Amino acid sequence: MRLGLQVPSFTWSNGQSELGDTFAMIAERAERAGLHSLWVMDHFFQIHMVGPAENEMLEGWSALAFAAGRTNRIKLGTLVTGITYRHPGVLIKTATTLDVLSHGRAYLGIGAAWNEQEHKGLGIPFPPLAERFERLEETLKLAHQMWAGDDSAFTGKYYNLERPLNSPLSVQKPHPPIMVGGGGEKKTLRLVAQYGDACNLFARIGKEELQRKLGILQEHCAQLGRPYAEIEKTTLDSIQITKDGHGDTLSPNAAIDLFGSLAELGIDQALFSLRNANDIEAFDLLATRVIPEVEKIKVAGR
Template sequence: MRLGLQVQNFTYPEGQSQLGDSFGLIAERAERAGFYSLWVMDHFFQISIVGPAENEMLEGWSALAFAAGRTNRIKLGTLVTGITYRHPGVLVKTATTLDVLSHGRAYFGIGAAWNEEEHRGLGIPFPSLAERFERLEETLQIAQQMWKGDESPFQGKYYTLERPLNSPQAVQKPHPPIMIGGSGERKTLRLVAQYGDACNIFGALGVEGIRGKLEVLREHCERLGRPYEEIEKTTADRLTLTADGRNGTTSASELLDHLGQLAELGVDQAIISLLNVTDPEVFDLLATRVIPEAEKFKVAGRS
């Protein structure tokens, strides 16, 4: 099993003047600890589960490009980009640029978007949920076409691209892995089965909830003739990690128990957001007691 680190919070003890150094150090520590991937949210205002809207929030793709320059191996992705924020042709170009400059380390995380507050605040149109999903599907079609090198015109309901040229092309072949975030059973998981290389399911659903979502994904795959095994299954959790679980935190052994349960469900990669991410000791703990053991877990359904 692989572990990923999502950085959700950019309000650090050192203050805004040192934000770049603090975030860069987190990226470096994550790579040294053995994390497989590093993720940031694609938001412009901080979300309420993390802090007030006024807290520092970095633009996601720029932050990943910065992290790419501070690291060498770790994969990089947004968890996940809202479809409303950027024109699809520009978004594919942005993701391709990250993949090229990082020597093939980009994920293409994408979803239907949800945070109406930041849309209204920044003047970004916020269509209905149904329209956002239609736009998401068109964007997935455009991304696959551009990464194939097909420059023929694209004419959709919402987007028209006369010449979807993408040069240079992505390093990863056939393209950076497409992760579609969310666990909606009728639309989101169907899009994963049809277009995605990876799904992401909230760990807050619990073991049985995750099991149920994966079964729905399997059913969509069967209907579409897509091998279920081709899709990388990932989860997202938030926790404070300590060696002994003091003061209601999660201990290393508790985290490993949880990761073992996820592996039994067939989860390939567990992405965690650490509430104590600025503590260097937590990375030592992960490097010595968690990640090496988690990598030994056999993921159900994988040879």
């Protein structure tokens, strides 16, 4: 089993003047600890589940490019890019650029977008949900075309590209893994099965609901003739790891048990944000106590 770190907040006690240094330190510590991946949200305003809209929020793809320059091994992705934020041809070019410059470490995390507040605030059109899903599917089709090196005209309902040239092509072959975020059963999980390489579900929905969602994904795969085992199953959680597990924190052993219970469901990679991400102790515990044991855990179905 693998572990990945999400950084959802850039508001730290040492202030904005040290924001870049702190983010770089977290990325470097995550890599040294042995984490498989590093993720940032793709939002322009902070989301209400994390903090006030006015809190510091970095643009996701620029932040990942910065992190790529401070690391060498860790995979890098958005969790996840809203389809409305960028023209799809530009988005695919952006993800390709990160993959090339990082020597093949990019994920393309993508979803239908939801935060109407930041759309209105920055003047970004916010179409109805059904249209956003149609745009998402067109973008997924275009991603596969561009990453295959096919620059023939793309004609869709919403997007028309005369020559979707993508040079250089990505380092990862056939392309950077595409993570479609969300647990919608009729549309999102069907798009994962048809176009994606990874799914992402909230761990907080609980073991039974996770198992049910994965079962639905498996049904979509069967209907489309897609091997279910090809898809990387991931979850997202928010935790705090301390040496003794005081309060609502997790001790290293409790964290290992948590990740092990996810592996029993078939989760390949557990992603989490650390509420004490700028505390070196958390990374020391991950490096010495948690990750070596979690890497030994066999994922069900693998």
